[in-house]
Amino acid sequence: MQVTSRRFKEGAHDALHDENIQKAFSKVKSGFPVARAKTASELPEFEDLRDQARDLKDHILGNLDYYLEYFEDQVLLQGGRVHWCSSYAEAREVILEICRDADAKTVTKGKSMITEEMGLNDYLQEKGVEPIETDLGEYIIQLAHEYPSHIVAPALHKTKDQVTELFHESHEKYGFKERLTDPQALVNEARSILRDKFVAADVGITGANFLIAETGSTVIVTNEGNGDLTQSLPKTHIAVSSIEKVVPTLEDVSLFLRLLARSATGQEMSVYTTFSTGPKRMEDIDGPTNFHVVLVDSGRSDLLGSDKQDLLRCLKCGACMNHCPVYQAVGGHSYGWVYPGPIGAALNPHMVGLEEARHLPNASSFCGRCEEVCPVRIPLPKIMRHWREQAFETQVTPKPERWGIGIWAFFAKRPKLYRLMTRISARSLKLMAGKKGVVRKLPLMKGWSSVRDFPAPEGTTFMDQWKKQQREGK
Amino acid sequence: MSASSVENKKVALFVTCLVDLNRPSVGFAAVKLLEAAGCTIMVPEVQTCCGQIAYNSGDKESAKTIATQVIRAFDGFDYVVAPSGSCAGMIRHHYKELFDGDDTMMVVVEDLANRTYELTSFLHDICGYKPDGVQLETTVTYHDSCSSLREMKVRDQPRALLGAVEGLEIKESEDREACCGFGGTFCLKYSEISESMVDTKIDNLLASGAETLAAGDLGCLMNIAGRLKRRSAPLKAMHVAEILAGMGDKPGIGEGEN
Ligand code: SF4
Numbered sequence: 001m002q003v004t005s006r007r008f009k010e011g012a013h014d015a016l017h018d019e020n021i022q023k024a025f026s027k028v029k030s031g032f033p034v035a036r037a038k039t040a041s042e043l044p045e046f047e048d049l050r051d052q053a054r055d056l057k058d059h060i061l062g063n064l065d066y067y068l069e070y071f072e073d074q075v076l077l078q079g080g081r082v083h084w085c086s087s088y089a090e091a092r093e094v095i096l097e098i099c100r101d102a103d104a105k106t107v108t109k110g111k112s113m114i115t116e117e118m119g120l121n122d123y124l125q126e127k128g129v130e131p132i133e134t135d136l137g138e139y140i141i142q143l144a145h146e147y148p149s150h151i152v153a154p155a156l157h158k159t160k161d162q163v164t165e166l167f168h169e170s171h172e173k174y175g176f177k178e179r180l181t182d183p184q185a186l187v188n189e190a191r192s193i194l195r196d197k198f199v200a201a202d203v204g205i206t207g208a209n210f211l212i213a214e215t216g217s218t219v220i221v222t223n224e225g226n227g228d229l230t231q232s233l234p235k236t237h238i239a240v241s242s243i244e245k246v247v248p249t250l251e252d253v254s255l256f257l258r259l260l261a262r263s264a265t266g267q268e269m270s271v272y273t274t275f276s277t278g279p280k281r282m283e284d285i286d287g288p289t290n291f292h293v294v295l296v297d298s299g300r301s302d303l304l305g306s307d308k309q310d311l312l313r314c315l316k317c318g319a320c321m322n323h324c325p326v327y328q329a330v331g332g333h334s335y336g337w338v339y340p341g342p343i344g345a346a347l348n349p350h351m352v353g354l355e356e357a358r359h360l361p362n363a364s365s366f367c368g369r370c371e372e373v374c375p376v377r378i379p380l381p382k383i384m385r386h387w388r389e390q391a392f393e394t395q396v397t398p399k400p401e402r403w404g405i406g407i408w409a410f411f412a413k414r415p416k417l418y419r420l421m422t423r424i425s426a427r428s429l430k431l432m433a434g435k436k437g438v439v440r441k442l443p444l445m446k447g448w449s450s451v452r453d454f455p456a457p458e459g460t461t462f463m464d465q466w467k468k469q470q471r472e473g474k
Numbered sequence: 475m476s477a478s479s480v481e482n483k484k485v486a487l488f489v490t491c492l493v494d495l496n497r498p499s500v501g502f503a504a505v506k507l508l509e510a511a512g513c514t515i516m517v518p519e520v521q522t523c524c525g526q527i528a529y530n531s532g533d534k535e536s537a538k539t540i541a542t543q544v545i546r547a548f549d550g551f552d553y554v555v556a557p558s559g560s561c562a563g564m565i566r567h568h569y570k571e572l573f574d575g576d577d578t579m580m581v582v583v584e585d586l587a588n589r590t591y592e593l594t595s596f597l598h599d600i601c602g603y604k605p606d607g608v609q610l611e612t613t614v615t616y617h618d619s620c621s622s623l624r625e626m627k628v629r630d631q632p633r634a635l636l637g638a639v640e641g642l643e644i645k646e647s648e649d650r651e652a653c654c655g656f657g658g659t660f661c662l663k664y665s666e667i668s669e670s671m672v673d674t675k676i677d678n679l680l681a682s683g684a685e686t687l688a689a690g691d692l693g694c695l696m697n698i699a700g701r702l703k704r705r706s707a708p709l710k711a712m713h714v715a716e717i718l719a720g721m722g723d724k725p726g727i728g729e730g731e732n
Contacts, residue, residue: 009664009666012664012666012667013666016666016667016670026674029649029652325652325653325655325671325674326664326667326671329667329670329671329674330667330670362660362663362664363660363663363664363667364657364660365620365653365655365656365657365658365660365661365668365671366530366620366657366658366660367620367624367652367653367657368620368621368624368625369620369624369651369653371624372624382571385529385530385532387532388530388531388532389532389533389534390532391532392531392532392533392534393532397531397532401531401659401663402533405527405528405531405533405536406533406536408527408528409527409528409533409536409539409540411522412491412522412523412525412527412528412536412540413522413536413539413540413543415519415520415521415522415543418522422491422494422495425495426495426496433730434730435730435731436730437703437725437728437729437730437731438700438703438728438730445662446665447661447662447663447664447665448661448662448665448700450665451661451665451666451668451669451672451700451701451704452672452697452700452701452703452704453700453701453703453704453728454696454700455496455497455696455699455700455703455727455728456728457495457496457497458496458497458498458499460498461494461495461498462489462493462494462498462501462502463489463494463517463519465498465502466498466501466517467519
């Protein structure tokens, strides 16, 4: 998909002045985090599970090749096929080819972030295959020609009124003429349209929350059940997954499942947890005839062994963004690529380039809430800091910023000079403030005074006063 | 632990760059409290800043030089105490990352880390200190700075200390664990986002109905107080050390003389 992370500041500015976005995202903090806190506190072993999940993910990442090959063997045994794709382009082509083999005119799709990454919908559309998103949120943003603003709730930025208008415009061709305002009525209308699409689709494409090596199964976790219909009704099921989703055993999946929904939405379990193991067998009543797994690397293996490997533990639960004050303020689209919030700030520079995404790891106050809630304990602020270091080393950090830090560091490294500088600053700022107690405008710190007054110093630095006191014997 | 556990211990004050420049009274309040708790206080002269500004800006080399300066200056003291969770957190947790892989440095870095404390937690947990005979008729809402809360695990200690001030009542605000939007250079580089964060914070602080805002980090306090002034909102901002040391009646941060 198109990357607009370079425009982060402009995007943030627009979002901060958009009433609808402000309304939508300020609601985030009273919803998911409250629910998460409640369900997490009801499970005494929750914190231990997080440790176990982190350790298990680390073990998997240390043996990723082994588990992926193990997984492939099991998929083959079950009668399915595995396609290894190193790039998005390769993955798109493989998927198109499978669609063509199936003579597909339409494909239904379950929610999948990896297909967002590769811009699959636009690609298929271009090639004459119509993709239909079946997750309600994804369906809404597909109609609106947008992309997700949240990885779990993709249409979070849309207000109910906007959905009313959108459905009214888009559903007229199906004979729905009424302008609906009741949320349930809106859902029902979308459902009835999607029902026909499910039946008509030739191929169903889903993502995968987990791939189980010992059984060759793919697992999806949903709340609407749309994923089940997507993967079991059409003749062909394609599960698209990034490579780090593999886990060794069924038992291991249960560990992650206990954390995933609790962290994401504060549910104990999602409504549907669906395992797909190969194509339909003789004795099965339904299921696809063809079962494909498309494994996508696209830069992930480069993270292995790097200082950012921990990112590959991510379960895509969204907890980090739900708790992020920056995300709550600027919404998801400001980040300019598939992953918003802290995981985006830490991952996107790797995926789309540091120069393009340099704002993202910088636009954080390092408050640490993301790391505090991440179910697999990814040290997100630390990784963002590593990006800042890389940007500084490779001169991606803009010159004025580098100079500012350089000048400050020059003094901070020389205590005597530093004393002199602070002595002068304390005095002059105090003079500038007069009796007001604040300086309204700081010429060299516009970022400060565009928002706040600057509390005036008391006038003499602590060190000067302390020394004087010591000299005078207190 | 009783007060005697710090008796005759050499405690070095890490003043912090903001306190040194902007509000020395916080430093003097810290000295007063630590002395009242039985410590012998020293203030090493070769201190400037903990290096966090460079560290968070990606300038690791400068951060390392400054950290080395701090490590040398604070060698030989039993404890190092800072009236800031953020600077104490930098020394306690992040210096280790700066010198990751350097085994010789790591020994001294870890030694310093183990001796470094945020002021209120040091007073409460190590000194077993409680303000005695301090009076202030006011209602206080306490803002937890992110580093104090999440890095230094400071939450109950300042509240317990404030609770011992006669006449003082604590009124907690909504979403008290949320960031105020300071974040060091973050508030300069992304001022609009920071503005939105500090406004959310201020709305919650004001809604608590308290007359005074107290916090343990001057960075947050200057950010919030500066925005309060810009909004002409009536809430007096004080460092927790000032209140505990009986300086609660001096003008708040950003308040003029009259
Ligand atoms: S980084 Fe952690 S909290 Fe954020 S989406 Fe991934 S697993 Fe969830």
